Amino acid sequence: MFSDKLKEECGVFGVYNNDEFDTARMTYYGIFALQHRGQESAGIAVNNQGTILYRKEMGMVSEVFDDVVLDSLKGHSAIGHVRYSTCGDSLRENAQPLVVKYTKGHMAIAHNGNLTNAEKLREELEAQGTIFQTTTDSEVIAALLSKERIKVNAIEDALKEVMKIIKGAYSLLVLTPHKLIAARDPLGIRPLCIGKKEDSFFVSSESAAFDGLGISFVRDVEPGEIVVIDHNGLRSIQTNTEKKSALCAFEFVYFARPDSVMEGLEVYEARFKAGRILAQEHPIEADVVVGVPDSGLAAAQGYSVEAGIPIVGGFMKNRYTGRTFIQPSQELRELGVNMKLNPIRSQIEGKRVVMIDDSIVRGTTSRRIVQLLKDAGALEVHVRISSPPVKYSCYYGVDTAERKHLVANYMSIQEIGDMIGADSLGYISEDGLLESVKGNFNFCTACFSGDYPVK
Template sequence: MKREYCGLFGIYGHQEAARMAYFGLYALQHRGQESAGIVTWDGAAIREHRGMGLVHDVFNERHLGKELKGQIAMGHIRYSTTGVSLIRNAQPFLVRFKDWHIAVGHNGNLVNTLELRHELENEGSIFQTTMDTEVFVHLIAKYLNGGTIEEAIQKACAKVRGAYSLLILANNKLIAVRDPHGVRPLVIGRLNDNYVFASETCAFDLIEAEYIRQVEPGEMIVVEGGRLSSLRLLEKAPKRQCIFELIYFARPDSMVFDEGVYERRKTMGATLAKEAPVDADFVMPFPDSGNYAAVGYSQASGLPLELAMIRNHYVGRTFIQPSQDMRNFSVRVKLNPVRSMIEGKRILIVEDSIVRGTTIRTRVKKLRELGAREIHMRVSCPAIRFPCFYGIDFSSKGELIAATTPVPDIARFIGLDSLHYLSVPGLLDSVNEKDAHCLACFDGNYPIATGCHQGKMCLENESKVTG
């Protein structure tokens, strides 16, 4: 099971800021379907609306046209990786402290949350949620006494460890922050004379904003009075961008880490074709995640591409559903094979990843029942053997099939004639910056230390770490 984490959008100086935030979140809906929220600043007061569910269910014309007044807005969509699924855990997280109205939206995950919560509680802080995002808020308030908001944010970020891209609305300032390793994406653009921020550039395309660049790792950007300034937040660290953005999570029409997601996925498929050719009748993806790697595999191998599995577009992503029973139902409803394409055929399936293998096993069984002669699978990323503690809610290590099971046994479990994962060198050859990505879910080398032996993460008794 793969769960996404969160999406961020912010805009400064627009007459319809709340409506622009709504459209931005709508474009980022694939990053989380649990909750959505927008806050605005009208020059005197901060306003908010949050709710559980999809963006178009949470907001209506009354919210966007009347209640969420102001020319500065920021929004957040969430799938939790820390904090249970409750409205009080929906973001942006809003507090009022002295003369400050502060709203924080967070994409990523802190690995020293419990340590910081205990420290802050001992100093008198009272927590209202179970989110690690609230830790940022308490730290900012703690350091805001006698200093600027920028200094307080800088000191807060010096205390935390983990992955974070942040949008912070503090009175008349909109502030964007990215952790020193740049694990989670955050980009900046311009809509006429207005600055905009988002987790992915597909949000800019919808509102016809111009993409400028990504927020650099360790950078803090402050927009105030329509002017933008850039500050070095913390000392530079080696880039460790989450490569799963390029493999799976980001929308294919986005630029992430200054790379075109569509092109990178095609290249992964082409590299896979070179590593593991198959004598098959055709290549097919399991829509939609395998589509673009399948195109690359087909073009590189010369095998025809067939869409022999049809997706019901009115069923949401299976891993988003919080109920196991509902998720299993969605698996059956979501994809249906084209029967006439299957019988007697040698089929090569290109998939983006395998987590537990149970969903794929159900689909392969169906193909067998329809008379497929051979079924091979090629996976456009390496085997996932380790959990992610930086904002992707991969299952625990015990539920990751590749953590304990050799590849031939995985193939037998799923019901395949052959199985090949893209190698780590092949994956890195498929992206532009070969030394700039976190590969911890593949090799267990976690770039942000948590105090465990030899710098490895403690894989047991570790609380799930936000969305």
């Protein structure tokens, strides 16, 4: 299925509840707030006095859960997951949380990311007699945990050993009959943070999931950190991290909600600053600035402020259509773009337009959006992109195309501009993007540079 966007990864949310409020519903609202990170499947697993109850299914959070289902999921701790398949097929059995039984009991696992050595580990485990029920690398983690748990006294000790074996990107939640455990890969490629409400603790892919629930943000989980939450509270185990951190830069460009805070930086602030830098690097004479909803809007506001060109609401977005990439033919995909975005003619007609978007992957959707603006009467459409050209595939939990399908891999910027029908095209530089997220954290920019932090 071809599309012009990188696919969302996954979202995880966990609760260790010492209060009386409804654990399953808190988890429901948590993953509902993370719906943008995955729309293929959703699931919740709850610890009910030592028994793990769960429900997972293909579909959106609101489609998978209703009051009857949530009322059946009683317990004091829970983990939830929304999924877009970056590893493993789009099938019900690959939905998470993954619930497994083994010699020491049972556990549930929710995982965001990709292991770069999953295939090799799966082959080794199968040779030793392990039988797999899914095609996800999350089950590889579960199998390794089960194997290591037999040798040690506590699940967190087993996880320490597993983290020495697995390579790649992961934010991981493990629910057992007695504990909620969170872990982040040694480079911190995928995000994970901790929240607290009264005596209860929460873990989430993004801080925005805390805000509507009255949960106070505590801190980010550190790269390589294992966080153990049980009846005694929260404690931290720091594993060895040999390299610099490498949070995915696309969290700030596209994936995360603008109201989330990661590593001390608000996502909206980073996107706004990227727009200002984009205006400095690629100025143009124009009448209006238009942002492509939703992730292009903050950068468009920054561009407008820096360039002194008024921003207008150029598109009406229909939020009730499916994502364009799930359509079965190119004709239907293009029709999906028309149904999802409709230009507001009064703001466009007879004007020179600067169109701000977050990325171009294959170019097909960008070409269609440019054409929509010109059909609405735009005299000129100058496209500005708030990320550098995407030239390399990601192997850390983002579903990019094969490199041969990435338009920036085989076309110059001028050729891409001509292909999408733009009057001019400019991308933010890699230095400009890094300036927009400047702080005390290092970032993975492998999809732009080809410099992969994990082999």
